[in-house]
Amino acid sequence: MASATVNPDLQKERQRATFDADQLTYFLYDGPANTRRKRYLQNLAVQETEKYKFRPIATLSQEQQYEQALMRSFISGQLEDRLELKNAKELSFLREAVAPQVAVPYGLHMSMFMNTLETQSTEEQKARWLPLAKSFRMIGTYAQTEMGHGTFLRGLETTATYDAKTKEFVVNSPTITSIKFWPGGLGKTANCCIVMARLITRGHDYGMHPFLVQIRDLDTHQPLPGITVGDIGAKFGFNSNDNGFLRLDNVRIPRDNMLMRYSQVLEDGTYVKPKNDRLTYGTMTLIRSNIVGGAARSLSMAVTIAVRYSAVRRQSEIQPGAGEVQVLDFQTQQMKLLPLVATAYALTIASRNMAAFYLRVRQQIEQGTLEELPQLHALSAGLKALSSWQATEGIEACRLACGGHGYSHASGLPKLYGTGTPLVTYEGENTVMMLQTARYLVKCHGALQQGQKLPSLMKYLEQPPGGSSGLDPRLDLSDLVTAYQHRAARMVSDVSAKLMSAASQGQKPYAAWNSNSVELVEAATAHSEAYVVKSFVETVSTFSGKLCSVMETLCRLYAVRGILKSLGEFMQDGYINSQQAKMLRSCLADLLAEVRPNAVALVDAFDFPDAVLDSALGRWDGQVYQALYDYAVNSKLNEKQVLDTYHKYQRPFMESQWKKNTTVAVPARL
Numbered sequence: 001m002a003s004a005t006v007n008p009d010l011q012k013e014r015q016r017a018t019f020d021a022d023q024l025t026y027f028l029y030d031g032p033a034n035t036r037r038k039r040y041l042q043n044l045a046v047q048e049t050e051k052y053k054f055r056p057i058a059t060l061s062q063e064q065q066y067e068q069a070l071m072r073s074f075i076s077g078q079l080e081d082r083l084e085l086k087n088a089k090e091l092s093f094l095r096e097a098v099a100p101q102v103a104v105p106y107g108l109h110m111s112m113f114m115n116t117l118e119t120q121s122t123e124e125q126k127a128r129w130l131p132l133a134k135s136f137r138m139i140g141t142y143a144q145t146e147m148g149h150g151t152f153l154r155g156l157e158t159t160a161t162y163d164a165k166t167k168e169f170v171v172n173s174p175t176i177t178s179i180k181f182w183p184g185g186l187g188k189t190a191n192c193c194i195v196m197a198r199l200i201t202r203g204h205d206y207g208m209h210p211f212l213v214q215i216r217d218l219d220t221h222q223p224l225p226g227i228t229v230g231d232i233g234a235k236f237g238f239n240s241n242d243n244g245f246l247r248l249d250n251v252r253i254p255r256d257n258m259l260m261r262y263s264q265v266l267e268d269g270t271y272v273k274p275k276n277d278r279l280t281y282g283t284m285t286l287i288r289s290n291i292v293g294g295a296a297r298s299l300s301m302a303v304t305i306a307v308r309y310s311a312v313r314r315q316s317e318i319q320p321g322a323g324e325v326q327v328l329d330f331q332t333q334q335m336k337l338l339p340l341v342a343t344a345y346a347l348t349i350a351s352r353n354m355a356a357f358y359l360r361v362r363q364q365i366e367q368g369t370l371e372e373l374p375q376l377h378a379l380s381a382g383l384k385a386l387s388s389w390q391a392t393e394g395i396e397a398c399r400l401a402c403g404g405h406g407y408s409h410a411s412g413l414p415k416l417y418g419t420g421t422p423l424v425t426y427e428g429e430n431t432v433m434m435l436q437t438a439r440y441l442v443k444c445h446g447a448l449q450q451g452q453k454l455p456s457l458m459k460y461l462e463q464p465p466g467g468s469s470g471l472d473p474r475l476d477l478s479d480l481v482t483a484y485q486h487r488a489a490r491m492v493s494d495v496s497a498k499l500m501s502a503a504s505q506g507q508k509p510y511a512a513w514n515s516n517s518v519e520l521v522e523a524a525t526a527h528s529e530a531y532v533v534k535s536f537v538e539t540v541s542t543f544s545g546k547l548c549s550v551m552e553t554l555c556r557l558y559a560v561r562g563i564l565k566s567l568g569e570f571m572q573d574g575y576i577n578s579q580q581a582k583m584l585r586s587c588l589a590d591l592l593a594e595v596r597p598n599a600v601a602l603v604d605a606f607d608f609p610d611a612v613l614d615s616a617l618g619r620w621d622g623q624v625y626q627a628l629y630d631y632a633v634n635s636k637l638n639e640k641q642v643l644d645t646y647h648k649y650q651r652p653f654m655e656s657q658w659k660k661n662t663t664v665a666v667p668a669r670l
């Protein structure tokens, strides 16, 4: 539906903004020129995709969803070739607009498979495989998780046993629980995969290593002998992706199909150790750091939908008789949505810093320096978990904040939730990731006790315990950062003390760890939140003028809301006192009121085209009712006035009921 007019409430919202939303858009997309380029690419993608008149994905069967996703990738491929796109960011904008929130079957090929080949293969292997993978002759996936194990990688059962006589590995799934399960694109799309299997040579088990295994004929696409492969069936969401299962029955692959950049098996079966055996986990670290940005983007879409709709939706009165208000004027609605707008920006900024840190450490690793690897692992694991939890909860809160219409697929919010919520589970289940971060924090605390210096991101743990916060109604940003760091340092210190005390009482470390794991997760969450707040504060301090003051307010809102949510943790050692808690509560109300006039401009700045939001409620022009009505009218059930099922089941049912009471007189009209 094309609408010439913009809803007047939305128009007013845009006029009353106190800053220029374009300036914020330029920050998000790295300047005016890149923003123009992004808009150009996304407009082109939308125009091209509209020609296909795709039906809403939620109305399709699993097979139709899969087909539509492949068609969308086909369209994207054509455009990418026509425009000769190479730049990763430009490709991601184009693909986002061609397949908005559609889990495409090539996703794993383009991310984990390619990355594993690039980072874990030798130069010779790269020369052999990368041209095939880049030209989609090889379509791969990353097959690590098995039915029985996803988290505990040392428990994987798939084996790759070296046969020195034939110079081959024999890859085998010995049990039902060893069947590879879940890999994206594995079921029907991929013709090969990186199989993560336990390497056995000369009778010794060296644990998980990557192997390239061809699973389908490159021409006929039929599964090869020894391979049983298929789709795992309908899921909570993600149904356009053929997540698959794979059973390997003593499949033989050449020795040099083991990815040998870090560890090798020589022809005679000798195993050569890597410099650090955690380098095999490198692809997971990359994707975890990417997930932070993905989570931020999904939440940004959800808040754009919910805030625009809340500006358009008028329901109930505040002042009796004065007319119905925009629901965004209710303080409770502001409380639901505005901290989430702040969260979307906080996570977006944290993800940029995370990506920069990843690149820096990756470059060091390429040069053989592994010093910062533990820090990178701890940060990426913690931020992956924090961002995906906050985004998933936030998307659902946005749906609830849209009332009844939020429940319709027309809102776009169920689709966002369906593709967003697996982020909590895949690439490392969140609780498990937080425990990895906690493990590092406890180690750092131990190092500190022994007088060692801590690495850059952990320096704040060095601050002395105790003290009290200087927070006052001015809400100085540095006081907020210090409060978050103090709380995290205190929690790390408390839980470390508990672990040490358990040890001194003779409790085994593993038992002490488990019986304190709730607190460990809380400490890791506090650490990750401190990083996000610090990143937010440091970044807004680089802004100037009106934009700076708007973003500082947003930053305060994020930080204050977070403190009030976990108030006990900030007050436990008296760092924040009850007067300050009271003060923060009233500051929160003030901050909501301060952000309110800029709410629409803040979400407009994300610059999502309507087709990317794919939402009747989040439209830029605010013509939500017409769009909802069009969506309803186009429901498949409305294609015929009287359906065949009326004659097949409804009428016979009604007649069977009539027979029970034949005395009722039925008029021609009611």
Ligand SMILES: CCCCCCCC(=O)SCCNC(=O)CCNC(=O)[C@H](O)C(C)(C)COP(=O)(O)OP(=O)(O)OC[C@H]1O[C@@H](n2cnc3c(N)ncnc32)[C@H](O)[C@@H]1OP(=O)(O)O
Pocket: 107, 108, 111, 112, 142, 144, 145, 150, 151, 152, 153, 154, 184, 278, 281, 282, 284, 285, 287, 373, 374, 377, 425, 426, 427, 428, 429, 432, 436, 439
């Ligand atoms: C478009 C993209 C879509 C993506 C779709 C999703 C794809 C997927 O889901 S692929 C499958 C992802 N699977 C996972 O993430 C599995 C999660 N599990 C793991 O990562 C690990 O098994 C884990 C970390 C939980 C435990 O591993 P384990 O080897 O038992 O470690 P553990 O004994 O706890 O620690 C060993 C050491 O390794 C370190 N370590 C663990 N992981 C890493 C890592 N990634 N990098 C560096 N160091 C690491 C630990 O910090 C620890 O160090 P230290 O001994 O110095 O303290």
Ligand SMILES: Cc1cc2nc3c(=O)[nH]c(=O)nc-3n(C[C@H](O)[C@H](O)[C@H](O)COP(=O)(O)OP(=O)(O)OC[C@H]3O[C@@H](n4cnc5c(N)ncnc54)[C@H](O)[C@@H]3O)c2cc1C
Pocket: 108, 141, 142, 143, 144, 145, 146, 148, 149, 150, 151, 152, 181, 182, 183, 184, 238, 243, 422, 425, 426, 427, 428, 429, 430, 431, 432, 435
């Ligand atoms: C949509 C989707 C796509 C996926 N794509 C891929 C893919 O492409 N390739 C691939 O290999 N895998 C893929 N996976 C699998 C995914 O990586 C795993 O599901 C994930 O790593 C979690 O492992 P799990 O399923 O074994 O969970 P489990 O570990 O069984 O988790 C169950 C519960 O146990 C808890 N738990 C487990 N261990 C611990 C512990 N040590 N301490 C405390 N609590 C613990 C968890 O917190 C959780 O609450 C995908 C999954 C999904 C949903």
